[in-house]
Amino acid sequence: MANINRTTGKALRAHVAGAGFAGLTAAIALRQNGWDVTLHEKDSELRAFGAGIYLWHNGLRVLEGIDALNDVLHGTHTPPAYETWMHNKSVSKETFNGLPWRIMTRSHLHNALVKRAHAVGVTVRTNSEAVSAEADGRLTLQSGEVLEADLIVGADGVGSKVRDSLGFKQDRWVSTDGIIRLIVPRMKDKLGDEAEWDNTIDMWNLEPRVQRILYSPCNKEELYLGLMAPAADPRGSKVPLDLEVWVEMFPFLEPCLAEAAKLEAARYDKYATTKLDSWVKGKVALVGDSAHAMCPALAQGAGCAMVNAFSLAQDLAEQSSVEDALVSWERRIRPLTDHTQALSGEYAANRSLSKGNMFTNEALEAARYDPIKRVYSWPQNQ
Numbered sequence: 001m002a003n004i005n006r007t008t009g010k011a012l013r014a015h016v017a018g019a020g021f022a023g024l025t026a027a028i029a030l031r032q033n034g035w036d037v038t039l040h041e042k043d044s045e046l047r048a049f050g051a052g053i054y055l056w057h058n059g060l061r062v063l064e065g066i067d068a069l070n071d072v073l074h075g076t077h078t079p080p081a082y083e084t085w086m087h088n089k090s091v092s093k094e095t096f097n098g099l100p101w102r103i104m105t106r107s108h109l110h111n112a113l114v115k116r117a118h119a120v121g122v123t124v125r126t127n128s129e130a131v132s133a134e135a136d137g138r139l140t141l142q143s144g145e146v147l148e149a150d151l152i153v154g155a156d157g158v159g160s161k162v163r164d165s166l167g168f169k170q171d172r173w174v175s176t177d178g179i180i181r182l183i184v185p186r187m188k189d190k191l192g193d194e195a196e197w198d199n200t201i202d203m204w205n206l207e208p209r210v211q212r213i214l215y216s217p218c219n220k221e222e223l224y225l226g227l228m229a230p231a232a233d234p235r236g237s238k239v240p241l242d243l244e245v246w247v248e249m250f251p252f253l254e255p256c257l258a259e260a261a262k263l264e265a266a267r268y269d270k271y272a273t274t275k276l277d278s279w280v281k282g283k284v285a286l287v288g289d290s291a292h293a294m295c296p297a298l299a300q301g302a303g304c305a306m307v308n309a310f311s312l313a314q315d316l317a318e319q320s321s322v323e324d325a326l327v328s329w330e331r332r333i334r335p336l337t338d339h340t341q342a343l344s345g346e347y348a349a350n351r352s353l354s355k356g357n358m359f360t361n362e363a364l365e366a367a368r369y370d371p372i373k374r375v376y377s378w379p380q381n382q
C-alpha cells in the first residue's frame with residue numbers, strides 16, 4: 001500500500017475547516033494515518049448544536065475505525081423498536097433485521113469525538129474562521145493568515161465558505177416542512193401506559209393539521225423530541241413552543257411538552273438540501289453538509305458525512321498523489337450519499353415515513369454499509 005506519508009518520509013499537512021461531526025472525523029482519521037492535522041473552528045469553543053442524533057451501523061463502524069466507539073456507546077440507547085403511529089394508532093414496529101442503530105444526544109457524540117481528536121494529537125484552533133480556499137492547497141482565515149497544506153478539507157457546514165470561495169456549481173433548496181428539535185427529561189413514569197416508552201415512536205397526524213412528534217429516547221434521563229409542522233403553520237412552527245397546540249394533539253406527552261415549552265433557545269429549522277457538481281477541486285475536498293446537506297428523513301446526514309470523512313483518509317493512504325486520491329474518493333464513495341440524499345428528500349417531500357414500514361432495504365442502504373470492510377455487511381447472512 002503506497003502511503004504518501006510513508007513514501008515521502010515526512011508527515012503531510014492538512015487543514016480542516018469546521019469542527020462538526022464531519023470535520024472531527026476527518027481530522028481524527030487523517031491524524032491516525034500519520035498526517036499533521038490542524039482543525040479550525042470559527043466558534044470560540046468546540047460544542048455541538050442541536051438536540052439528538054441517530055447513528056446506524058455505518059456511522060458506528062466509523063466510530064470503531066477511529067477508536068471512539070466504546071466511549072460513545074456508554075450513555076446511548078437502542079430502542080426495542082422503531083414504531084410508527086398514525087393518528088395515535090400503531091401502524092408498524094421495525095427492528096431492521098438486527099441492524100445496529102443508536103440514539104444519543106449530539107453533545108454526547110461531539111464530546112467523544114473531541115476527546116479522541118485531542119488524544120490522537122489533532123491541533124485544534126478555535127476562533128479560527130476559514131474564509132476561502134484555493135485548489136493548490138491554501139486556506140485563508142478571517143484574521144488574514146494564509147496557510148499552506150497538502151490537503152484542505154472544507155467541513156464548514158451547509159453555509160460553507162470554503163465551498164463558496166471555490167465556485168462549485170450548486171443546487172440548493174429548502175423543504176416545506178420544518179422541525180423544532182429539543183432535549184427534555186424523559187419522565188417515563190409520568191407518561192401513563194398507552195405506549196412502550198423505550199421505543200422510538202414516530203407520531204404522525206395529518207388531520208386536522210399536519211403535526212408530528214418524533215419521540216426518541218437517548219438514554220435513561222434524556223429524550224430527544226422532534227416537533228414537525230409545515231413552515232406555513234404559524235402556531236406549529238412557533239418557538240418557544242405553543243404549548244396548547246402541541247398538547248392538544250399529543251396530550252399523553254404533556255409532562256415532556258411542558259418542559260419543552262420552557263426552552264427559550266428553541267429553533268424551528270427547515271431542511272436544507274445542497275447538491276454540487278463536484279466535491280473536489282485540486283487539493284481541496286468538501287465533506288459533510290458543505291458538500292451534501294440532506295433532508296433528515298433517513299437520519300443519515302451525519303452518518304454519510306462520517307463515512308465520507310473516514311473514507312477520504314483511507315483513499316489518501318493508498319495513493320501517491322493527493323489530487324488523484326481525492327478524485328477516486330469522490331468516485332468511490334459519492335453514489336451512496338447521492339442515493340441517500342435523493343431518497344431522504346423524496347421521503348420528506350411525500351411524508352412517506354407516516355405510512356410505517358418504510359425502512360426498506362433500499363432506505364437502509366447507507367446504514368448497511370461497512371466503511372471498514374467497504375461492503376454492505378448487513379444482514380450478515382446475505
Ligand SMILES: Cc1cc2nc3c(=O)[nH]c(=O)nc-3n(C[C@H](O)[C@H](O)[C@H](O)COP(=O)(O)OP(=O)(O)OC[C@H]3O[C@@H](n4cnc5c(N)ncnc54)[C@H](O)[C@@H]3O)c2cc1C
Pocket residue numbers: 017018019020021022023040041042043052053054055128129130131155156157158159160161162179181269271272287288289290293294295296299300301302303304305
Ligand atoms: C432536523 C435534523 C435532524 C437530523 N438528524 C440526523 C440524524 O438523526 N442522523 C444523522 O446522521 N444526521 C442527522 N441530521 C444531519 C446532520 O445533523 C448533519 O448532516 C451533520 O451534523 C453535518 O455535519 P457537518 O460537520 O458537515 O456540519 P456542521 O454540524 O454544520 O458543522 C460545521 C462546523 O463548522 C463550523 N464552521 C462553520 N463555518 C466555518 C468556517 N468558515 N470556518 C471554520 N469553522 C466553521 C461550525 O461552527 C460547525 O462547528 C439531521 C439534520 C437535521 C436538520
Ligand SMILES: Cc1ncc(C(=O)O)c(CO)c1O
Pocket residue numbers: 053054179181214226296297298299353
Ligand atoms: C432521526 C430522524 N428521522 C427523521 C426525521 C424527519 O424529519 O423525518 C428527523 C428530523 O428530526 C430525525 O431526526
